[in-house]
Each structure stands twice: as C-alpha cells, then as structure tokens.
Amino acid sequence: MKGKNCLIFGGSGQIGRHLIRKLTQNDYKVIVVTRNIHQKGHIIKTQGNAGYIDIVEANIFEEDKIKGLFEKADVCINLIGILYEKKGSSFKNIHTLFPSLLAKLCKQNNLKHFIHLSALGVSEAIESKYAKSKLNGEKEILKNFPLSTILRPSVVYSVDDNFTTSFMTLLNRLPVFPLYYNGQTKFMPIHSSDLVSIIYNIISKNIYSQIIECVGTETLTLKEIIEKLLSLIDKRRILLPVPLFFGKLSAKFFQLFPKPLLTEDQLKLLKYDNILSGKYKTNSDIGLPAKCLFEKEVEKYCYMWREGGQFSKKIFLNKS
Numbered sequence: 001m002k003g004k005n006c007l008i009f010g011g012s013g014q015i016g017r018h019l020i021r022k023l024t025q026n027d028y029k030v031i032v033v034t035r036n037i038h039q040k041g042h043i044i045k046t047q048g049n050a051g052y053i054d055i056v057e058a059n060i061f062e063e064d065k066i067k068g069l070f071e072k073a074d075v076c077i078n079l080i081g082i083l084y085e086k087k088g089s090s091f092k093n094i095h096t097l098f099p100s101l102l103a104k105l106c107k108q109n110n111l112k113h114f115i116h117l118s119a120l121g122v123s124e125a126i127e128s129k130y131a132k133s134k135l136n137g138e139k140e141i142l143k144n145f146p147l148s149t150i151l152r153p154s155v156v157y158s159v160d161d162n163f164t165t166s167f168m169t170l171l172n173r174l175p176v177f178p179l180y181y182n183g184q185t186k187f188m189p190i191h192s193s194d195l196v197s198i199i200y201n202i203i204s205k206n207i208y209s210q211i212i213e214c215v216g217t218e219t220l221t222l223k224e225i226i227e228k229l230l231s232l233i234d235k236r237r238i239l240l241p242v243p244l245f246f247g248k249l250s251a252k253f254f255q256l257f258p259k260p261l262l263t264e265d266q267l268k269l270l271k272y273d274n275i276l277s278g279k280y281k282t283n284s285d286i287g288l289p290a291k292c293l294f295e296k297e298v299e300k301y302c303y304m305w306r307e308g309g310q311f312s313k314k315i316f317l318n319k320s
Contacts, residue, residue, distance in 0.1 A: 004028045006203065007069055009060060009102070010079030014160035015117070017047050018196045019077070024048030026204070031069055033058050060098055063105075070109040075203055077115045078102055083130070083162070084255065084263045091133035100140035107145045113208070114148040115199060116141055120188075120213055122152065123279075125272040129265050142210060149202055151195075153214040154274050157294070158192035159301040167229050168305040170261070171237055178242040178250070183223030186273040188215035191292035198288045211280045216290045219275055228295050232302040 006023055010016050011032035023030055029052050032044050037057035044055055058065045060080065070076065082094050099116055106114040118134050125131035141148050157164045171177060198214055201207065220228070223239065230237055242250070247267055255263040276282060283289060303309060 005031070005072055005074045007031045007033070007073035007076045008079065009033050009077070010081070010117075012043055013079060014158050014192050015156060015195060016079050017043070017160070018158070018192050019079070019199055020044065020047040020053065022196050022200050023203075024052040026200070028052070028203075030054070031056060031073060033060065033066060033069070035059060061093075061101075063101065067105050067108075070105045070111065073109070073111060075113045075115065076102055076106050076111055077117075077199065079117050081117065081119070081134075083266070084260050085129075091129050092136075095130070095133035096137040096140060099137040100144060103141040103144035103148060106148070111145075112147075113203065113206075114141065114145050115202060116148060116150050118150050118152045120152045120154045120215070121269075121272050121274045121277075123277065125269050127268045127271070130269060138211070146210075147208065149207070149209055150211045151198065151214050152211060152280070153190050153195055154188040154216065155190075156192055156195055157189050157298070160192070163189075164229065164298050164302075167226065168233055168302060171226070171230055171235055172233060172305050174237065176238045176240050177226060178247070179223055179226070179239050180242055180244075180247045180267060180270050181222075182241045183221055183226065183239065185222045185270050186219055186275050187222065187225065188219050188275050189225070189294050190214055190216040190290055191294075191297050194283075194290040194292050198283050198286075201288055202286075207286055209281050209286060212283060212286060213276050213280050214283045214290075215276055216292065216294065218294055220294065222270070225294075229298065229302070232295070232298055233305040234307065 004027060006028050008016060008030055011020055012034055020030055020032065031054045033056050034044065037055055045053060056069060078099055080094060080098065082089055085091055103114055118138055122131040122134040138150050141150060155163050194216065195214055226239060248264065251262045251264045251267045254261040
C-alpha cells in the first residue's frame with residue numbers, strides 16, 4: 001500500500017472522523033495519533049474497516065515517540081487546534097511549535113505532502129493571540145517544509161461541530177441573545193464534508209499549493225446565521241446589540257468557565273470578517289467548490305433542539 005499511508009493528528013474531531021471515513025473507503029491506510037486511546041479509541045475505530053486504521057497513543061510533544069510514525073507515512077495531516085487556552089495548552093504550543101515540529105519531521109523523512117489546517121482571516125486579525133499563533137505556525141511550516149499545503153477554512157459546521165450546536169443550545173435556553181459588533185461580522189461557513197472532500201482531493205490528485213482559502217457557498221453575517229438557526233429550531237428570541245464595553249466585561253466573565261462561552265480573544269476575532277481575502281487561491285480555484293447549503297444541512301439535525309425532538313421532523317407523504 002505504498003503511497004497510501006496517511007498520518008493524522010487530530011483524528012477524533014468532527015473533521016478528523018469524516019476524513020478517516022473518506023480515506024479508508026478509498027483504500028488509504030491511516031495512522032491516528034491520540035492523547036487518550038481509552039477515551040477516543042473506540043470512536044476512531046468505528047470510522048473505517050478493520051486493518052485500515054492504526055491508533056497510537058502519544059502526547060503530541062513526545063518527539064521520540066511520534067517521529068517513528070513518519071517512517072511509515074507518505075502524507076501527514078494536522079487537524080489539531082484550540083479555540084481557547086488552558087493549562088498545558090497554549091496557542092503558541094498548539095498552533096506554532098507543534099506544526100513546526102511536524103514540518104521538520106516531514107522533511108527529515110521525505111514525505112510526499114504535509115497538509116495543515118489553519119484558519120481564514122488570520123492575516124487580518126492582528127489583535128488576536130489565536131490568529132497570531134496560527135499565522136506564525138504557517139510561516140514555520142513553509143520555512144521547514146515548503147512542500148506543504150495550508151488550508152484556511154472559514155467556520156466549519158456539521159452535526160458534530162461546536163458552532164451551530166452551541167448556538168442552538170444557547171438560543172434554546174436564553175430569552176435574549178447578545179450580538180457583538182451588531183452581529184455584522186461576515187462568515188462563509190463550510191460544511192465538514194466539503195472540507196473533507198478538499199483534503200481528500202489534495203491527497204489523491206497530488207495538489208500542491210502553499211495556502212488555500214476554503215469557504216462555503218454563502219456569505220452570512222453572524223446575525224443572519226442566528227436568525228436562520230432560530231427559524232430552524234422554531235424559536236423567537238430578542239437579539240440585542242451589545243456595546244463593546246459590556247462585551248468585554250461579559251467575555252472576562254465567560255472565559256472563567258471550564259468551557260468558555262466567549263473569551264476576550266474571541267471577541268477580538270469577531271471584529272474581523274471571516275471571508276475570502278482575495279490574496280490566495282480558493283477551493284473553487286483548484287476545482288473543488290463547496291456544494292452544501294448552510295440552512296439545508298443544519299435542517300438535517302436541528303430537530304434535536306426543537307420542541308418534540310425527533311418527532312418534530314417534517315414528514316413528507318408520497319402522494320404518487
């Protein structure tokens with residue numbers, strides 16, 4: 001199976017699971033690295049047929065342990081990222097130092113390709129620690145292994161995400177929903193399946209391009225996204241524009257939670273549109289335009305937040 005061995009970091013997340021299924025269905029063997037095989041192993045194992053998935057338990061900074069995995073690989077894919085910092089997981093460690101290490105190991109072992117998942121808008125959001133760490137990581141990767149492809153997706157959504165599902169949970173519970181920057185921040189949401197198709201085609205068709213911006217089919221403001229989600233879960237809520245001063249106060253409070261609803265750094269990110277920059281190739285430019293429509297895809301799983309749950313799903317009778 002030479003030429004069909006993929007080493008994946010971050011395989012237990014929403015993108016990773018979909019990617020493992022796609023690769024194994026097309027006869028690629030995957031090696032998935034996880035920090036906790038007992039917690040994540042059973043999830044990863046179900047994503048492909050027996051014999052196509054090897055799971056290795058390792059801390060991502062155990063260089064001696066992970067460097068041996070590169071000897072068996074042809075392609076390395078890094079999907080690891082964090083939205084907020086916590087003890088032992090800083091933006092610098094996860095988004096800059098770790099990708100730099102992977103790029104060096106790719107070069108040492110003469111891998112065919114290194115595909116790294118970054119984020120759209122990191123060049124513009126200069127006030128954000130998250131964005132700075134992502135941008136520095138990209139620079140280190142291209143310096144250490146120029147034969148890399150960096151993907152910059154807009155916000156990624158699916159039934160397994162932390163975006164639409166978190167919003168629908170909050171909209172289900174809160175009578176008033178705050179809109180920072182008047183909800184005018186623009187996004188181009190891309191479905192996980194579209195992003196996985198892009199990654200798969202880059203691997204299978206040997207596409208090399210240093211930076212590719214990956215976006216969905218629509219440009220939506222945050223307010224438009226919230227309104228669509230409210231309509232899908234059949235709820236009415238007051239959408240309240242929040243002055244920046246109060247936004248900062250609420251972020252200071254929310255970031256104290258174990259899983260922050262909002263951090264000061266995320267508030268800084270919201271200041272910038274999450275759309276195409278016009279400076280780099282896009283997924284459409286490489287012949288891989290997104291196909292999924294935001295509202296249509298979320299409609300498939302939004303019933304979990306509707307009154308009545310699965311029994312609220314519309315049933316269409318065949319009248320023929």
